[in-house]
Amino acid sequence: MSWALSPRHLERGVILKAKVLLYIVAIGVLVIFSAVVLINLDSFSVKIRKASAKEIAGDVATSFSLLRQNLQTKLEELWENPPVLSSVDDYTGLTLNGHIKFKAIALFSTNGNVISRNTDDDFPMKAITESEMFEAVAFEEYPYNSIIFDHKPMLVGLLPVYNLDGDPAILALGVNLEDLIDLMDQSEDFQIAIYDYTTKTIGSSKLPKSLDKNLFDVIVGSEEPVVSSSKSDIYAISPIKDYMDWDIIGAFGIKEIFYPIKIFAVVILITFAFASVILTLYFILAGRCRWKAVFFGMVIPVLAVFIYFSYLTNNVTAEYAKRSVQISSKVVTNLQDIKNPISRSIFFENQILSLPLELTIIDSSMNLIRTTMNNGESSRTMSFKLKSLTESDTGIIKVGNSLHVATKISLDDTFLILSKKLYKFQAPGKMNSLVVGITLFITMISLALISFAGINISRRRYLSESFGAFAFLLPSFIHLMIFGLAPIGFALYLSFHQWNIVIPEKPFVGFDNYVKLFGDKFFWNAMKNTAIYTLHVPIGMAFSLFVAVLLNQRIKGISLFRTILFLPSVSSFVAVAMIWQFMYNPEFGLLNVILSKLGLPQLNWLGDPKIALISVMIVSIWSQIGYQMVIFLAGLQGIPAYLYEAAKIDGSNKWQMFWKITLPLLRPTTLFVLITSVIGSFQVFTSIYIMTQGGPLRSTDVVVYHIYKNAWEYMKMGYASAMAWILTIIIFIATLLQIKFLGKDVSYT
Incomplete structure (x- = not known):
């Protein structure tokens, strides 16, 4: 009796090994695709949080800068006709932006002695008189303002005046920054802190107690906020400059709380794609289905994962954008008191060009009064689109060729709409979508080759010749993909966008x-x-x-x-x-x-x-x-x-x-x-x-x-x-x- 295996048994053994290999390759391809999707989803989450924190930090810093400009304007108006003061009581009722009261007021001689004061012990008397700003005001006889960091940070404006004896004096007006922070309407997911550049002490809580000196060195040469992270928290740092707007003396810290993306549906879809692909491959290897099953059993489930990934990232982007605009709107409206008609008029006339937010005012009949949107649409069309926003609601509207995240605030007889272009939040996640898209394409090709091998698994010579031909064609195919099909696809992508090389905004405009x-x-x-x-x-x-x-x-x-x-x-x-x-x-x-x-x-x-x-x-x-x-x-x-x-x-x-x-x-x-x-x-x-x-x-x-x-x-x-x-x-x-x-x-x- 011979124990040697027959050629038929050998052939079956080879086919069995090939089937096992195809299962392993298919599982490996799906594992790689799933890992890329989940990793990019996590990366996208971090990027969108950083973008949101950066936008909020920029709005806070700009709004505070506008507040300082308003203070400087008020000081210069008073400086035009220097008052004669006997005590600080003459300026007790003075306010900034119509609603922010100066709680700390003091009158100094030019050599730093206190003449009169109407304040508590929180006013940093010694820090004020020893500051470079005090010396500059005394020497130049010109008003300045800056933040004075002592045991409590305070926004201080210094105004050259005269006392009853006709001698020059300096009037100090102070606003406690903690009061300003309270005005910014902080919540559990949004916190503001103020840091001193010298001592790195904090002016509020719920953020790191001190900042790395390297962060300050980074923002010295940057006009934009710098984003950093600490464990699960992300925060952005915006610089605060001195009275001459030269040196950085401190920074705003904006904390972004983590909101986990709900990936349960993504995991379910990935699991379904795994099961569908493996089951389809089983039927292919059993000879029970051909190319139609490949399309419905492999292509559709994997494509569904990518489609849901795109939907989820777009949805999360919109939610973060809405939340960012809501927070920025509260900061701006509370600091600038835009609800006050007089303050609002001054704000539109003087500071509108400096604010990252776009401002629009419409009346109760939804007629456009004024706007800073540069969109090229008629006022009637624009008013009709803004009408879709309900009061105190935040939504996404299309104005011109751009998508805007807008929130509507009710005023006395008008509505104030604050908005930002959505591309600022979309840009960080585009690379993640591109990586997942490329991985999807490679996965599709891999599954097609696996299916081709499974359908023809019993035709060894045919498979050997086919894959040999594919191997020889691969360099040309890669060259064709990179220099042929990729530019064609990119041109198609561009045709659905308003794409300008020199303008960072590249909004999707459809057809x-x-x-x-x-x-x-x-x-x-x-x-x-x-x-x-x-x-x-x-x-x-x-x-x-x-x-x-x-x-x-x-x-x-x-x-x-x-x-x-x-x-x-x-x-x-x-x-x-x-x-x-x-x-x-x-x-x-x-x-x-x-x-x-x-x-x-x-x-x-x-x-x-x-x-x-x-x-x-x-x-x-x-x-x-x-x-x-x-x-x-x-x-x-x-x-x-x-x-x-x-x-x-x-x-x-x-x-x-x-x-x-x-x-x-x-x-x-x-x-x-x-x-x-x-x-x-x-x-x-x-x-x-x-x-x-x-x-x-x-x-x-x-x-x-x-x-x-x-x-x-x-x-x-x-x-x-x-x-x-x-x-x-x-x-x-x-x-x-x-x-x-x-x-x-x-x-x-």
Whole structure:
């Protein structure tokens, strides 16, 4: 008895190992995809929290800076007519922004002695008189304000005045910063602290008791808040500068509490995708299903994970954006007292350009009164969109081409709407979406290859040859993906955005670019010029075929003539265009010199709108004759000679042989030359750019040159991408029509 395994048993063992390997690879691919999704979800959570903290910190710092500007304005108004004071009681009722009272007031002599005071022990007398600001006010006799850090931080304004004896004195007005922090309406998920640059002591609670000195060093050269983290907390630091607005003396700290993203649904979808893919692979290996099952059992579940990831990130972004705008709105309205009509008017007139928030006022009938939004929409349309916001609500509205996060606050007889553009919160998470998208694409390809191997698992030789071919094609495929398909996909992505290279905001606008395109008369003028320019293709083909027939002779030196005629096709088209531009010169160009010698009127070849496009078409015909001639020559030499010999025997002349033999048998070549030449004519750019630049009067403005101008001169990348896709669709349709109507009788056998 022989214990050796039969070939059938060996084959079954190999197939079993292959099946196990496919299961392992499929599980590995899904594990990697799931890990990328979850890691990027966590990374996105951190990024959006940092973006929110940074936005709030910037708004707090700006609002406080505006408060200091208001204090400085008030001090300068008083300084214009320096008052004579006997005591501080004359300024007891003085307020800032109409609602912030100066709780600490003191009158000093210029040498630092206290003349009069109306304050408690919290007022940092010694710190004030020993500060550089006190010396500057005493020396320059000009008011300044700054934060004085002592045992309690305080905003102090110093005003040069005179006492009853006529001697110069300095009036100090102080606001406790802890009172200002209370005005900012802190909550459990939002905390503000004030740090001293020198001692790093804190002016409030619930944040780190001190900051790393390196953080202060970072914000010295930064105009924006710096984001840091401590365990599960994220906080942003905004600088506070001195009275001269030079040196950093402190910082605001904004704490962002962690709100975990609910990933339960993501885990459920990932689990479902795992089960579906493995079950589908089982049925594939059992021979019970084919490619339709791959689509529904593998592609759809994995795609569902990505779709929900995108939905979740967009939803979380919107929620954080709404919350950030709500907090910033409370900070601004409470510090600036915008609800007060007088304060609101002053605020709009003087400080509106400095505030990161956009402000809009509408009346009770929803009519627009004033706004800082730069959106290009009519007041009626804008008011209608703002009307969708309910009172004290925060939502996302589209104004112009931008999405805005807006909150509405009820005033006496009007509504105040504070808003920010949503892109500020969307930008940090775009890289996470890109990484997950790329991983999704790789996962799809991997699952397709696994399915292909599973369907053909019993055909070992076929699989070996197929994967060998795939391996050889892989470098070219990667090159095609990176330099071909990726730019095409990115152009499609751009076409749905208002994308400007120099402007950081790149909002999603949907089909707005395409809708705008259909009403753009300049684009359709360029399309008309392109269609007219394409008419040179059959003329050029006729010339090329004529030359090819002439050169299809076996005579001595014919190769030299072929080479000479082919040279324009391999020459630099920039050089060719410049030479023809010189020849077209209306004053000393070669063509006009010849016309004058013949007694004919000279022409402004490139300056006359009636003939400028024809002049460019002549250049294109001349430069393409050589290439088309070579293609036709190859076709002519592929026609069997015995056909011509049989026609001669039948008494046919050369003209009859051309129409009955040459032209019909050249139909495949003619179709190829026609299609490639039409595509090339739709893409003409170099000759237009060098010779006419779309002029005169847009008579040579073709589509590709029009796309170039919108992209690189007007910086409208999104709009130019929409034009490029419309052009692609038109070329595709034109090619299909040529194949359908001209290629139905073409045979390549």
